[in-house]
Amino acid sequence: MKNKFLLFGLSIALFSCSSDDDSGNQVSTGDFLPLETSNYWVYDVESDAVENSTGRDSLYIYSETEIDGETYKTFQTENPAWGFYSNALRNNNVRKSGSQLLLTGEANFDFYADIPFTAAVNDLPIFNDNANNNQILGSITDVITETYQDYDLQFNYTLSSIAKETMESYTVNGVAYTNVKAVEIKLNLSVTANFDFNGTSIPINVMPAQDVVVSTQYYAENIGVVHVSTDFEYELSDLSQYPIDLPIPTASAVHQEEVLVNYSVE
Numbered sequence: 001m002k003n004k005f006l007l008f009g010l011s012i013a014l015f016s017c018s019s020d021d022d023s024g025n026q027v028s029t030g031d032f033l034p035l036e037t038s039n040y041w042v043y044d045v046e047s048d049a050v051e052n053s054t055g056r057d058s059l060y061i062y063s064e065t066e067i068d069g070e071t072y073k074t075f076q077t078e079n080p081a082w083g084f085y086s087n088a089l090r091n092n093n094v095r096k097s098g099s100q101l102l103l104t105g106e107a108n109f110d111f112y113a114d115i116p117f118t119a120a121v122n123d124l125p126i127f128n129d130n131a132n133n134n135q136i137l138g139s140i141t142d143v144i145t146e147t148y149q150d151y152d153l154q155f156n157y158t159l160s161s162i163a164k165e166t167m168e169s170y171t172v173n174g175v176a177y178t179n180v181k182a183v184e185i186k187l188n189l190s191v192t193a194n195f196d197f198n199g200t201s202i203p204i205n206v207m208p209a210q211d212v213v214v215s216t217q218y219y220a221e222n223i224g225v226v227h228v229s230t231d232f233e234y235e236l237s238d239l240s241q242y243p244i245d246l247p248i249p250t251a252s253a254v255h256q257e258e259v260l261v262n263y264s265v266e
Contacts, residue, residue: 026098026099026130027098027099027130028096028098028099028129028130029099029129029130030129030179030221030222031221031222032101032127032129032181032219032220032221032222032224033094033096033101033127033219033224033225034222034223034224034265034266035061035073035094035095035096036061036265036266037061037062037063037064037073038060038061038264038266039060039061039224039263039264039265039266040058040059040060040061040263040264041058041059041060041224041225041260041262041263041265042056042057042058042059042260042261042262042263043056043057043059043083043085043086043228043258043259043260043261044056044173044258044259044261045057045082045083045086045256045257045258046256046257046259047082047254047255047256047257048254048255048256049254049256054082055082056082056261057077057079057081057082057083057086057258058077058078058079059075059076059077059081059085059086059089059090060075060076060077060078061073061074061075061076062074062075062076065093067093067104070095071095072093072094072095072104073093073094073095074091074092074093075089075090075091075092075093075094076090076091077090083228083230083256083258084213084215084228084230084256084258085215085217085225085228085230085258086258088103088107088185089103091105092104092105092106093105094126095123097123099128099129099130099131100125100127100128100137101125101126101127101128102123102124102125102126103121103123103124103125103126104121104122104123104124105120105121106118106119106120106121107119107120107121107159118144118146119140119142119144119157119159121140121159124138124140124159124161125137125138125161126138126161126183126185127161127181127183127219128163129181131163132163133163133164133165133166134162134163134164135162135163136160136161136162136163137161137162137163137183138160138161139158139159139160139161140157140158140159140160141157141158142157143155143156143157144157150196151193151194151195151246152193152194153191153192153193153206154191154192154193154194154203155189155190155191156189156190156191156192156209157187157188157189157190158186158187158188159185159186159187160185160186160187160188161183161184161185161186162183162184162185162186163181163182163183163184164181164182164183164184164216165181165182166179166180166181166182167179167180167181167182170218170220170226170227172218172226172227172259172260173227173259173260173261175226175260177218177220177223177226178220178221179220179221180218180219180220180221180226181218181219182216182217182218182219183216183217183219184214184215184216184217185213185214185215185216185217186211186213186214186215187211187212187213187214188209188210188211188212189207189209189210189212189234190205190207190208190209190210191205191206191207192204192205192206193206193244193246195242195244197243204237204239204242204244205237206236206237206239206246207234207235207236207237208237210233210234210235211233212232212233212234213230213231213232214230214231214233215228215229215230215231216228216229216230222265223260223263223265224260224263224265225260226259226260227257227258227259227260228256228257228258229255229256229257229258230255230256230257230258231253231254231255231256232252232253232254232255232256233252233253233254234251234252235250235251236248236250236251
């Protein structure tokens with residue numbers, strides 16, 4: 001299992017959750033993710049996880065699909081993805097609306113192996129080339145209950161996209177790119193578990209609210225994302241006073257880098 005902690009993968013499924021910020025959808029000033037079928041991007045991925053999490057992702061636009069009268073491009077990878085960004089687009093749909101890029105699909109957050117947590121997104125803005133630094137592009141706040149082993153886990157989360165700085169020049173891996181805009185994707189999460197003690201259900205705060213995923217993605221004009229820097233981090237509550245045996249590390253911190261090494265866009 002290459003990404004043992006906080007694997008963020010997305011697979012297509014369409015639900016009703018959507019962004020709460022539709023502002024700033026102006027006329028686009030450039031093309032920061034060319035959406036032509038067969039465009040592709042290849043990334044080298046490195047991580048400081050305990051297990052080997054180094055590999056190469058080949059992300060490409062697989063097809064075109066229509067959803068509720070809107071045309072989207074569907075992304076795919078040649079193999080299961082190593083990196084956060086390639087996982088974020090794999091099997092999902094993106095369309096351009098004015099100056100925004102909108103994502104529709106389903107986010108699966110796996111904490112240590114396969115604890116189920118699914119967050120649906122519908123036209124979540126993931127980029128806006130007219131946004132100001134620190135402007136919130138979109139966010140989803142929701143509560144989801146999933147069953148893991150014998151426990152009912154309640155996930156309270158906010159998934160946000162935030163515009164960051166614009167750079168005239170940005171260099172990564174010895175390659176200089178011009179007109180680069182950064183975007184931060186952030187997942188804030190708390191987890192409550194309902195445990196059955198002698199027939200009585202007792203809620204326990206397994207994890208206090210914290211930013212468990214913070215990912216910065218750098219978009220270069222006429223190319224797409226050229227670099228992604230992601231931190232996966234969490235710390236559980238002290239559960240020593242409870243007769244609980246969750247097969248989850250009490251804390252984890254993993255840093256991952258994805259760097260563009262090859263691409264073809266039209």
